Amino acid sequence: MNGQGILKGMLVTAKNFFGSYVSRERLTTVSYPEGGNTIKEQSRNIPFLVFDGEDPVAGMRCTACQKCEKACPPQCIFIEKDKDERGKALQRPKVFDIDASVCMGCQICVEVCPFESIWMDSNFELSTFNRFEGLQFNREKLLKSNTYFHKIHPQQAQASDDRLAEKERKRLEREAARRAEKSASEPQV
Amino acid sequence: MNTSTGYAPRNYKIVKHKDKTLLEVAMGPHHPSTHGVFRMDVKLDGETIIDLIPYFGYLHRNHEKLAEDMTYFSTMPYTDRLDYLCSMTNNWAYALTVEKLANISVPERAEYIRVIIGELTRLVNHMLLVGFYINDLGAIGTPLLYALREREKILDLFEWASGARMMCNYLRFGGIREDVSDEWLASCNKLVDAFPYFLDEYDQLLTGNEIVISRSQGVGVLSKELAINAGITGPMLRASGVNYDLRKTDSYSIYDRFNFRVPLGQFGDCYDRFMLRLLEMRESITILKQALRDIPKGEIQSKVPPVLKPKPGEAYGRIESPKGELGFYLVSDGSVNPYRYRVRPPSLINLTLLRDLCIGHKLADTIIIFGSIDIVLGEVDR
Numbered sequence: 001m002n003g004q005g006i007l008k009g010m011l012v013t014a015k016n017f018f019g020s021y022v023s024r025e026r027l028t029t030v031s032y033p034e035g036g037n038t039i040k041e042q043s044r045n046i047p048f049l050v051f052d053g054e055d056p057v058a059g060m061r062c063t064a065c066q067k068c069e070k071a072c073p074p075q076c077i078f079i080e081k082d083k084d085e086r087g088k089a090l091q092r093p094k095v096f097d098i099d100a101s102v103c104m105g106c107q108i109c110v111e112v113c114p115f116e117s118i119w120m121d122s123n124f125e126l127s128t129f130n131r132f133e134g135l136q137f138n139r140e141k142l143l144k145s146n147t148y149f150h151k152i153h154p155q156q157a158q159a160s161d162d163r164l165a166e167k168e169r170k171r172l173e174r175e176a177a178r179r180a181e182k183s184a185s186e187p188q189v
Numbered sequence: 190m191n192t193s194t195g196y197a198p199r200n201y202k203i204v205k206h207k208d209k210t211l212l213e214v215a216m217g218p219h220h221p222s223t224h225g226v227f228r229m230d231v232k233l234d235g236e237t238i239i240d241l242i243p244y245f246g247y248l249h250r251n252h253e254k255l256a257e258d259m260t261y262f263s264t265m266p267y268t269d270r271l272d273y274l275c276s277m278t279n280n281w282a283y284a285l286t287v288e289k290l291a292n293i294s295v296p297e298r299a300e301y302i303r304v305i306i307g308e309l310t311r312l313v314n315h316m317l318l319v320g321f322y323i324n325d326l327g328a329i330g331t332p333l334l335y336a337l338r339e340r341e342k343i344l345d346l347f348e349w350a351s352g353a354r355m356m357c358n359y360l361r362f363g364g365i366r367e368d369v370s371d372e373w374l375a376s377c378n379k380l381v382d383a384f385p386y387f388l389d390e391y392d393q394l395l396t397g398n399e400i401v402i403s404r405s406q407g408v409g410v411l412s413k414e415l416a417i418n419a420g421i422t423g424p425m426l427r428a429s430g431v432n433y434d435l436r437k438t439d440s441y442s443i444y445d446r447f448n449f450r451v452p453l454g455q456f457g458d459c460y461d462r463f464m465l466r467l468l469e470m471r472e473s474i475t476i477l478k479q480a481l482r483d484i485p486k487g488e489i490q491s492k493v494p495p496v497l498k499p500k501p502g503e504a505y506g507r508i509e510s511p512k513g514e515l516g517f518y519l520v521s522d523g524s525v526n527p528y529r530y531r532v533r534p535p536s537l538i539n540l541t542l543l544r545d546l547c548i549g550h551k552l553a554d555t556i557i558i559f560g561s562i563d564i565v566l567g568e569v570d571r
Binding site: 005009016028042043044104106107108120 | 259263264350394397
């Protein structure tokens, strides 16, 4: 019969429309921004730098090895090494800039980082009125504490902490072994 | 300006053609139905199309040449942006080619996960196509949003696994980036079990609909011979009745282990292309069920050198992407960058027949023919 298909279709629409008042599953939208957080734990948007402890600069994990700078496909990372008064290079960046308008959030910097320093933030509300300075993320803006990291990505942060602790344990073991070797060799001299 | 018709706006060209007055209309580049930036110069006699010239390249971003200046690995996130609706299959095709070039093996579990996300991507793509096709027919909103609602559930799974909804960047040479958890597999199972109900609902909503049938049956008929000669691949070829599915003919990855059928069309018109996608989704569901049942535990990444330098040579890898045969051709000269990088995009090659399909139909039919071809301009222009 002509028109039957349309009636059937209207039945489906009606079922969905009235169903949204009864069943939570049919109501698929939330109101933004007051409708609660829908971000997944794994979601990634833009990189940030993790620091341990209280002081951002002293606790910085980044050693300015520039691996992420080289690996970044759109080349949005710029790093300059810090130097002390005598001009000797320090193991930390003086300048660490990420151009947020260029970054595409591919997470390759996170994969290449050997020091568990750079991770992905899930903050997506980055809009600004100043598109030049506002989207140029400098070191101070990028540095975020380990507590914040634990808050946004609990699993990743825990795994990263475990790996760092393992590394530290191995380093201490090696040091102890070296010291023991040294003290064992000393009496013979 | 000739004002004999009286109604045409001044900037529209009116041309004489065999003692007829034709109207030349530029559809696009910013036309909502062109699914991106694409322009068609259409010559009209009344409402009937006499000639159609497609213009593309508005979205050209030098993908191939850029890739030749980057390492093999750095190109991976850029392949997401070719066909931005199914980034996982783009990753897969590229990874497959590099694995062929550098002789990298892939662990069992990674292959299964690749099949799972590949078929989920097919669901995403076909759902969008079906939704937008109905949208192009004039049912603005409701059917499209039902399709988007279901798609969003799959994108949630993608985000859970890879961190991003659309630009996943999930596959790596010789494996995948991160393993999926058991909870992920459980919710994937749940989604796969619930999906046929949605398809039934969608069938009830649309397939018997008189307007859909009268608008799309017999419109844009693509014959078998023309489809084969023009190099059409994917659902568009199968809608014309040619049994050619790379999952069956190549059985790349582990597709030879799954039991599934290849739906075929009979007439090659827009309705066949639309129905074929709905049927393919059901076949994808059977593949997904088998893959989720059989997935083993184990490694997800084989050993790959940190700096990949394949031996000089060439490789062509191809997969059945949701839109057709997606191929990558790579030539290595032994350095860290590919010497030549070439994409065989299914969208572009399927689009080349647009003129032949449209001539003789009404202007409003152009939009549904264009919609049924299933293109993404990111892949057409690269």
